[in-house]
Amino acid sequence: MTDGTPGFSRRNFLATSAASTMSVALLDRGARAAPTPAQANPREPLKLTLKINGRDRELSLDPRTTLLDALREHAGLTGSKKGCDHGQCGACTVMMDGRRILSCLTFAASAQDHDITTIEGLAQTDGTLHPMQQAFIDHDAFQCGYCTPGQIMSAVACVKEGHANSDPDIREYMSGNLCRCAAYPNIVDAIKQAAPQMKEG
Amino acid sequence: MNRAAPEPQANMGQPEPRLEARLKVTGEARYASDMPVHNPAFAFLVTSPIAKGAITGIDDKDARTVPGVLGIFTHENTAELKKLSWSQGGGGPTTSIQDLGPKIQHDGQIVAMTVADTFEAAREAAYKLKISYQEEIPSATFDSPGVTQTDAKKPTPKAGNAEAAFNDAPVKLEVAYSTPTQHHNPIELFTTTASWDGDQLTVYEPSQFMYGLKNKTAARLGIKPDKVHAVSPFVGGAFGSKSQQTPRTGLVALAARTLNRPVKLVPTRDQGFTIATYRAETRHAIKIGAAENGKIASFQHDGWEVTSRPDNYSVAGVEDSARMYGFGAVKTAVTTVHADRNTPGFMRSPPVVPYIYALESALDELAVKLKMDPIELRRVNDSNKDATGKEWSSRSLMKCYDQAAEAFGWSRRSAEPGSMRDGNWLIGWGCASAFYPTHIGAATARVKFNADGHARVEVAAHEIGTGVMTVVGQTAAERLGIPLDRVEVVVGDSNYPPVPVAGGSNQTASCCSVVMKACDAIMAKLGGANIKETVGSGPVKDVAASFSKLGVSTVEEYAEFVPDVVKPNAVTSLVDDPIKKLYEGSPSLGGGSHGEKLMYAMGAEFIEVRVHALTGEIRVPRIVGAFAAGRIMNTRTARSQYMGAMIWGVSSALHEATDIDKRNARYVNDNLADYMIPVNADIQQLEVILVPEQDNFINPVGVKGIGELGNVGTAAAVTNAVYHATGVRIRELPVRLEKLLTT
Numbered sequence: 029m030t031d032g033t034p035g036f037s038r039r040n041f042l043a044t045s046a047a048s049t050m051s052v053a054l055l056d057r058g059a060r061a062a063p064t065p066a067q068a069n070p071r072e073p074l075k076l077t078l079k080i081n082g083r084d085r086e087l088s089l090d091p092r093t094t095l096l097d098a099l100r101e102h103a104g105l106t107g108s109k110k111g112c113d114h115g116q117c118g119a120c121t122v123m124m125d126g127r128r129i130l131s132c133l134t135f136a137a138s139a140q141d142h143d144i145t146t147i148e149g150l151a152q153t154d155g156t157l158h159p160m161q162q163a164f165i166d167h168d169a170f171q172c173g174y175c176t177p178g179q180i181m182s183a184v185a186c187v188k189e190g191h192a193n194s195d196p197d198i199r200e201y202m203s204g205n206l207c208r209c210a211a212y213p214n215i216v217d218a219i220k221q222a223a224p225q226m227k228e229g
Numbered sequence: 230m231n232r233a234a235p236e237p238q239a240n241m242g243q244p245e246p247r248l249e250a251r252l253k254v255t256g257e258a259r260y261a262s263d264m265p266v267h268n269p270a271f272a273f274l275v276t277s278p279i280a281k282g283a284i285t286g287i288d289d290k291d292a293r294t295v296p297g298v299l300g301i302f303t304h305e306n307t308a309e310l311k312k313l314s315w316s317q318g319g320g321g322p323t324t325s326i327q328d329l330g331p332k333i334q335h336d337g338q339i340v341a342m343t344v345a346d347t348f349e350a351a352r353e354a355a356y357k358l359k360i361s362y363q364e365e366i367p368s369a370t371f372d373s374p375g376v377t378q379t380d381a382k383k384p385t386p387k388a389g390n391a392e393a394a395f396n397d398a399p400v401k402l403e404v405a406y407s408t409p410t411q412h413h414n415p416i417e418l419f420t421t422t423a424s425w426d427g428d429q430l431t432v433y434e435p436s437q438f439m440y441g442l443k444n445k446t447a448a449r450l451g452i453k454p455d456k457v458h459a460v461s462p463f464v465g466g467a468f469g470s471k472s473q474q475t476p477r478t479g480l481v482a483l484a485a486r487t488l489n490r491p492v493k494l495v496p497t498r499d500q501g502f503t504i505a506t507y508r509a510e511t512r513h514a515i516k517i518g519a520a521e522n523g524k525i526a527s528f529q530h531d532g533w534e535v536t537s538r539p540d541n542y543s544v545a546g547v548e549d550s551a552r553m554y555g556f557g558a559v560k561t562a563v564t565t566v567h568a569d570r571n572t573p574g575f576m577r578s579p580p581v582v583p584y585i586y587a588l589e590s591a592l593d594e595l596a597v598k599l600k601m602d603p604i605e606l607r608r609v610n611d612s613n614k615d616a617t618g619k620e621w622s623s624r625s626l627m628k629c630y631d632q633a634a635e636a637f638g639w640s641r642r643s644a645e646p647g648s649m650r651d652g653n654w655l656i657g658w659g660c661a662s663a664f665y666p667t668h669i670g671a672a673t674a675r676v677k678f679n680a681d682g683h684a685r686v687e688v689a690a691h692e693i694g695t696g697v698m699t700v701v702g703q704t705a706a707e708r709l710g711i712p713l714d715r716v717e718v719v720v721g722d723s724n725y726p727p728v729p730v731a732g733g734s735n736q737t738a739s740c741c742s743v744v745m746k747a748c749d750a751i752m753a754k755l756g757g758a759n760i761k762e763t764v765g766s767g768p769v770k771d772v773a774a775s776f777s778k779l780g781v782s783t784v785e786e787y788a789e790f791v792p793d794v795v796k797p798n799a800v801t802s803l804v805d806d807p808i809k810k811l812y813e814g815s816p817s818l819g820g821g822s823h824g825e826k827l828m829y830a831m832g833a834e835f836i837e838v839r840v841h842a843l844t845g846e847i848r849v850p851r852i853v854g855a856f857a858a859g860r861i862m863n864t865r866t867a868r869s870q871y872m873g874a875m876i877w878g879v880s881s882a883l884h885e886a887t888d889i890d891k892r893n894a895r896y897v898n899d900n901l902a903d904y905m906i907p908v909n910a911d912i913q914q915l916e917v918i919l920v921p922e923q924d925n926f927i928n929p930v931g932v933k934g935i936g937e938l939g940n941v942g943t944a945a946a947v948t949n950a951v952y953h954a955t956g957v958r959i960r961e962l963p964v965r966l967e968k969l970l971t972t
Contacts (some may be wrong), residue, residue, distance in 0.1 A: 071296055071350070090349040097348060101271075106263035107256020109465070111416040112498045116901040119416050147256035161254040165246055168233040168869045172694030173253030174417045174465025180254060196910075203908035206901060208416050208466045209694050210876035211869060212909045214233050221231075 076140050080105065081149025089136050095129075096120045098136035099146060107147035107177045111206070118205030121178035121185075122146045128185035147177035150184070160184050163222035164215075171209035179205045183219050184226070192223040235864040239921040240931070244865035245713055248698045249463070258463045261433040262420035262495055269422065270299050272481060272494040273351040275341035275358055276503060277333045280367035280894035281569045284330040284340060288359040292343060295357060297350035299488050302480060303341045303360075304330035310479045311451050315540050315572070320441035320730060320814045323473040323506050324572035325539040327449075329480070333362065334538055335571040336895040337503020339476055344484050344492055367569035367894035370410075370510060370535055381534070381563035383545035384822075388616035389558025391516075394527035398518025402595050406515070407961045408583040408944075409886035410535075410896075411508040412501070413576050414904060417465025419475065419501050423482040424491035429456055430482055436461040436721075437472040438730035439689040443723040444814025449479030450486075454814070459723040464693040469575035470505050471693075472732045477504055499899040506574025507887065509535040509542070513587035523601050523609040526557035528616075532584060533564045537572040541565055546584025552619070552822055553588065553664050553829075555612025569894045575732055577877060578937035581664055582944070586881075586962070589661035589945035594958065603660055603949065604630050604639065615827060622826040623924040625857035626662060629833040632918050633855035634660070637835040646956035654839040654848075657954025661945035663832035663856065665938040666821025669792045669928045670729035671807035672739040676705060676747040677785045678755075680776035683715045686747075690720040690740050691731035695936050696866030697740060703862060704741040704930070708748035710772075726787065729816035734830075734934030737862060739790070741930045747788035754784050792928055794819030826926060830933035832856035834875060834943050838950040845966035847951065849879050849911070854943075855918035859933035864919060871917045871939040878943020880907050886963050 073088045078095075080103060087102050096113075099105045099122070108131055111119035115133040122131045123145040150158040160183050163169070170176040182205045186192050191201035198216050207215065234244035252258035289301050307329055313322040326334045329341060341358055345351035368375035395401065415435075422433040430452070436442040442459040450457075464471060477494060485492040496504060511534045518527035530550050536542045547561035576582075596603040611627050614620045634640070642658045643649055649656040675687040686705050690697045702716040709716075719725060728740050755775045776782060789808050795817035797803040807817035820828050837851035854875050861867045884905035888897040898904045924931055944962060951969070952958045959968050 090347045092349040093347075100263075101348065104265070105256075106259065109260070109416070110262070110418060110495060111465075112901050114498065114900060114902070116498075117416055147254075151255055157251070157254065164254045165250040166233070167231060168247070168865050170253055170694075171696075171869055171873060172415070172417070172464060172466045172692075173249070173258050174260060174415070174463075176253050177256045195913075199910040199912070203910040206416060206906060206908060208414060208468070208906065209869075210873035210880075210907065210912070212876065212907070212912045213872060213915050214869065215909065217231065217233065 074137055076137055078136065078139055078144060079142070080144045081146060091137060093136045094132050095134040095136045095139045096131035099131060105146050105148050109174055109177060111175065118182060119175045119178040121181040121205065123181060123185065126188065128182050147180060150180065158184065159225035160222040163218035166221060167214045167218040169211050169214040169218040171211055175205060175207045179207065179215055186219060187223045187226050192219050233865055233868065235868055235919060237864050238919065240923045241861040241919060241921065242703055242863050245699055245703060245863055247696055247866065248702050248718060249692065260417055260463050260465045261435045261461055262422060262493065264422060264433040264460065266422055266424045266491040266493065269491040269493040270344050270346060270488060271348040271351045272342050272344045272484060272492050273355040274339055274496050274500050274504065275343065275355045276500055277336060277338040277340050279333055279362050279364045280336040282333045282362050282364040284333065284360055285363050286361040291357040291359065292354040295345065295350050295354040297346035298343065298354045299346065300344045300484060301341060301354065301358065302484055304328055307480065307483060310483060311449050313445060313448055313474065317542055320438055320445065320816055321473060322445060323475050323574050324537065326537065326572065327476040335503065335569055336893065337500065337571065339480065339504055342480055342484060344488060369889050369891040369894035370568055371512060371533065371566055373568060373891060377567045379541060379565050379567065381543040381545050381565045382541065383543055383563055384548050385561040385563060386548060386551040386617060387560050391527045391529050391558040391560035394558045395516055395518035395529065398526050399521055400519045400598060402517040402591060402598060404515050404591055404594055405960060406513045406587045406590055408511045408586060409962055410510045410889060411576060411885045412887050412904060413468040413470035414901065414906065415466025415468060415470060418495055418498065419477065419505050420495045421478050421481040422491060422493040423485040425486050429458065431458045431460060432478060432482060433460050434478060435464040435467065435471050437464065437467045437691050437693060437732060438816065439691065439721065439723045440727040440811060441474060441730060441814045445474035446478050446482060450482055460721065462721040464691055467693040468577045469579065469732060472575055472730050475505050498901060502896045502899040503571050506572065508576035509573035511583040515587055515591045517591055517595055519595060523599050523606045525554065525610050528556040529560045530587065531562045533566055535568055535570065536565045537570050538567050540572040542573050544580040546580030548822055549581050549664060549666065550584040550588040552615035552827060553662065554610035555614065556616045559616045578665060578941050581941045582881060585664055585941050586944045589942050590948055593659065593945065593949040604634060607662060619827050622828045622926040623922060624831065625920055625922045626831045626833065629831060629855040629857055629920050632920055633833045633835050633853050636916060636918060637853040639835065646953055653842045655842055655954040657838045657840065657950035657952065658835065659946045659950030659953055660833060660835045661942035661949060663834055663938050663942040665734060665830045665934070665941055667828035667830060667927050667933040668733035668735035668818045668820040669738045669742070669794060670735050670816050670818040671791045671795055671811050672728040672743040673726035673787065673789045673808065674740070674743040674747050675726050675785065675787045676744065676751060677783055678709055678751045680773050680782045682711050682772050684709055684711060685717045686744055687719050687725040688728050688740055688744065689723055689725040690728050690736060692720050693731055695736060695870060696863060697736050699866060700737050700862035701740050701744050704744045705748050708745055708752065727811045729811065729818055733818050734936045735818055738928050738930060738932040738934055741862065741932060742928055743788050743790035745929060746790050747786045750786040750788060751784050755779065792819065794824045828927050830856065830858035830935060830938045832938055834946045836946040836950045838947060838954055840951060840954045840969060845969040847883055847964065847966060850913045852879065852915045854939060855920050856935065856938055857920040857922035858935045858938060859922055859924040859927060860931040861919055862932060867919060867935055868917045870936050872915055874939025875915065875943055876907055876912055877940035879947060881940065881962065882944035882947035883963055
């Protein structure tokens with residue numbers, strides 16, 4: 029890794045590393061997409077494939093692009109929202125391999141080789157809503173609706189994590205998603221409705 | 230039915246789910262920055278790191294070397310942007326401070342905007358732009374050296390001889406309060422996308438006033454308003470922050486025109502603290518003189534508010550505080566304090582949040598002094614008119630108190646502070662009144678009714694989360710006698726007929742009044758009252774019959790509605806045609822205390838706090854509010870607005886404050902981790918009671934408006950509860966545990 033040839037050193041690193049971390053995935057794709065000379069320019073677009081809602085999307089991105097911006101500005105999926113770009117509001121919450129993550133704090137490149145699910149991928153293909161989506165409607169668990177995609181993704185994860193067994197638990201594990209309209213009590217009610225349905229389904 | 234959808238009582242509409250609910254839970258609802266434009270360039274703002282001084286040089290050499298940079302806009306190449314004259318309200322700009330320099334008048338003033346092929350490149354270029362400044366010492370806030378004071382030049386009620394009545398009163402209270410700087414912080418950022426097609430501009434921007442956005446963008450660019458199309462289908466929270474023209478809009482439009490490419494700006498969260506408006510800090514001095522039985526003979530309220538150097542913004546809520554009870558005599562004054570700050574603006578319930586907090590806190594202190602129950606003190610001073618003799622159109626305050634007190638269990642309260650305790654938790658119960666003036670404005674709408682029984686309503690209204698689409702749809706469905714699912718409602722587009730700014734809680738009253746008028750005109754065309762009855766109770770094919778009788782398949786009606794309170798005449802002393810003004814981007818709103826009668830929505834809020842005896846930690850396990858606001862169009866959306874508002878009120882008491890670095894006149898906690906707002910775990914039990922009320926005086930639909938009612942008085946209910954728990958009276962918001970520990 030010290031021979032001054034970035035592409036070579038990265039391959040070398042990969043060859044000698046058994047770890048399968050996200051940063052390795054990033055370097056791997058970057059190296060494959062653009063062979064040696066181009067690697068000198070860190071701004072050279074990365075060609076990468078993101079698996080979003082079960083579908084492969086080929087994208088060419090500035091390496092600094094966050095997953096959130098990749099979704100919104102490059103993949104045409106504007107359901108995930110930017111509210112702070114700092115991991116403070118939760119509006120950008122998506123699932124990565126079934127786990128909730130903040131897409132504004134995740135580089136698009138590090139989301140390669142993972143299953144990304146966004147709010148657009150939650151309903152069934154025939155349009156039938158996910159029980160959590162229906163519960164949010166039934167309990168008026170939103171007003172302006174801007175934080176809602178993130179709330180719903182977090183709510184689904186909250187149930188799957190086993191954190192929806194009591195009101196205090198739900199409140200605690202939903203506290204990473206800010207709602208300025210303050211629909212919080214309705215969000216709790218919605219999760220209580222959807223949780224048993226999710227277990228059945 | 231679940232608790233989100235309360236059973237309608239008298240004069241309440243059905244709890245229909247929001248028309249746009251499915252769009253909002255599937256991510257399909259498009260907010261301004263979600264709107265697709267072809268091949269956009271991306272912008273990034275640069276804001277001033279100093280609050281006062283001047284730009285002395287701009288070095289863009291490094292910034293321009295960033296690959297993909299298309300343009301850098303500074304005061305040197307944006308002089309063609311026209312200066313808009315500021316005046317409070319009226320659909321104008323947020324501030325007089327619109328230039329990108331060289332003069333710097335507040336921290337965070339926009340000084341440059343970079344535009345590039347990608348967001349990442351624009352951001353890199355913004356960081357590489359070197360701007361040098363000549364810095365002067367700024368004045369930050371109250372008591373800072375260099376601030377100046379002026380009269381707020383707002384109505385300040387006076388009646389009787391308040392000073393003499395105070396001197397003569399056996400019980401006297403003199404007390405001072407303060408409220409902090411607060412920022413709206415809608416979760417949606419202050420985005421703008423501009424796209425030109427020849428000389429035709431489309432602006433996608435979250436807006437509470439489509440025709441203000443259209444007209445003021447045109448004025449800033451020096452083009453005709455008909456060249457601007459403003460689009461804002463859904464707004465991701467606003468709370469007043471998106472009601473006026475900010476300096477960014479014209480800048481983005483200019484950049485798009487210069488670069489001949491759509492430009493998209495998504496400012497950062499911290500930039501939002503200085504490129505839009507906020508609620509300024511206030512101070513209050515209150516003097517009350519009362520009889521031993523609690524009857525208030527004299528009420529005096531002086532307010533001080535911070536504003537920017539050039540603009541005399543103030544909320545002057547003495548107009549409300551002085552009228553809410555049957556005070557014997559009143560005297561009020563409001564002073565503005567000019568500092569080197571961005572200009573404040575409307576934030577949810579602008580005048581009443583700080584001023585009613587002060588009033589309702591003082592009443593609690595008076596009740597303690599009199600050893601009187603605080604509800605009874607309000608009952609003693611409840612009155613059918615204010616100190617000037619003006620009567621209420623309707624007033625259900627004590628009904629609200631009685632219902633909320635019952636639900637809360639107030640009769641079990643022991644009055645002595647600190648007397649209700651659960652282990653180490655000190656329990657406090659407090660209450661306060663909520664008031665909000667009923668506003669309405671001139672509005673227009675177009676309704677199309679088809680022979681197949683479907684209707685379409687077009688209004689340039691603003692779906693900021695209030696449920697306006699749904700209540701407009703319900704109005705049309707009711708007047709046309711068709712099910713709600715046959716009504717399509719479209720809003721958020723300046724191609725539709727204008728309605729007022731979604732501010733002052735007027736939108737439901739204004740929009741529903743004009744839509745009702747248009748629908749009734751359609752029914753008249755279709756054959757008058759008989760048909761309406763048939764349609765309302767019978768099968769839809771009767772409508773088809775009357776259509777075929779007329780020989781048409783669609784009846785379309787455009788309606789204009791001008792409420793009495795904004796009609797040009799001697800009573801209102803208005804001269805301009807309110808419809809013409811509306812089309813020109815200037816809304817006419819009237820009501821509240823300015824009409825023939827006092828028109829207000831009211832409520833009573835009860836709060837339980839638990840304060841930990843050792844740590845001072847404050848929790849709010851219970852919130853109960855009862856509200857009366859004329860006709861309730863939809864009990865679901867109404868309950869949700871009250872609920873959110875009461876949480877706003879708790880936030881105002883315990884969470885929110887923008888901290889100011891007084892040396893630099895700079896906001897310190899300008900992000901969502903440090904600017905505290907409630908999270909889900911902060912809120913536990915919350916109950917909303919809808920108190921039936923009918924008021925035929927206020928407007929044709931009998932709607933008072935509710936969006937800004939629920940967060941008024943809440944802060945006082947919280948501080949009154951904290952006093953009851955601890956015996957400590959906090960008079961400077963927000964209440965934080967350290968204030969309890971140090972006293």
